[in-house]
Amino acid sequence: xxxxxxxxxxxxxxxxxxxxxxxxxxxxxxxxxxxxxxxxxxxxxxxxxxxxxxxxxxxxxxxxxxxxxxxxxxxxxxxxxxxxxxxxxxxxxxxxxxxxxxxxxxxxxxx
Amino acid sequence: xxxxxxxxxxxxxxxxxxxxxxxxxxxxxxxxxxxxxxxxxxxxxxxxxxxxxxxxxxxxxxxxxxxxxxxxxxxxxxxxxxxxxxxxxxxxxxxxxxxxxxxxxxxxxxx
Numbered sequence: 076x077x078x079x080x081x082x083x084x085x086x087x088x089x090x091x092x093x094x095x096x097x098x099x100x101x102x103x104x105x106x107x108x109x110x111x112x113x114x115x116x117x118x119x120x121x122x123x124x125x126x127x128x129x130x131x132x133x134x135x136x137x138x139x140x141x142x143x144x145x146x147x148x149x150x151x152x153x154x155x156x157x158x159x160x161x162x163x164x165x166x167x168x169x170x171x172x173x174x175x176x177x178x179x180x181x182x183x184x185x186x
Numbered sequence: 187x188x189x190x191x192x193x194x195x196x197x198x199x200x201x202x203x204x205x206x207x208x209x210x211x212x213x214x215x216x217x218x219x220x221x222x223x224x225x226x227x228x229x230x231x232x233x234x235x236x237x238x239x240x241x242x243x244x245x246x247x248x249x250x251x252x253x254x255x256x257x258x259x260x261x262x263x264x265x266x267x268x269x270x271x272x273x274x275x276x277x278x279x280x281x282x283x284x285x286x287x288x289x290x291x292x293x294x295x296x297x
Contacts, residue, residue: 076245081228108285117276118229120285163228165286171236172217172280173244176229 081177096180098164192289205264209277217280218260222273
C-alpha cells in the first residue's frame, strides 16, 4: 500500500532558527496536505498543494510540492515558541478523499 | 471546530469488553473517517464512510467495525477490546479544499 515517510522525526531548535521537514511518498499523489498538531491537541489543517512544483506561503511558513508529485517540504523561517508541535504531511490518492498521513515531525523550540 | 464532536473524551475499559466511540457532525458532510494515533505511527486509517450505510475498511481495520445510519453520526466499535487497541482515536470529516477537520479525540485505555 501507499507509504508516506517524513524526516526528521524530531527536531529541537532555538527560537529564531529555521526549520524544515521533508515528506516522501511511495506513489504519485493527487495532492498533499499539511497539518499541525499541538501537544495534547488534534491535527489542524494548514494548507493543500495540488499542482506539480507548487509553492505556497503562509507568513513564515513555505510549502513546496515536488515536480513529480511524490515529495513535499515545509520550511519555517525564524521559528517561534508558538511553532511547537508535530507537523504531518498527508497524501491524497484514490477515491473517497482518503488521506495517508506521514509519521510526523515533532518540533521543539526553546528560547 | 466546524461542528464535529467525539464522545467520550476519555475511556478506560477492560480487555474483552465491547466499546463504542461516537462521532457527530453538524454540517452534513458526506465523507467521515476514523483514525488512530500511536507514537511512531502517525495517524492510521481504521474505517471510513462515503454516505449513509456506505462504509469501507482502512489500513488497520481488524478488530473494529463501524456504522453510519445517519449522515451526522459515525460510530466506531471495538468488538472485543485488546491492549493493542489502547490509543487516541480521531474522527474527521473531509471539507474538500479545506482539508480534514478533526474532532478533539478519544483517549482509550484497555486494561
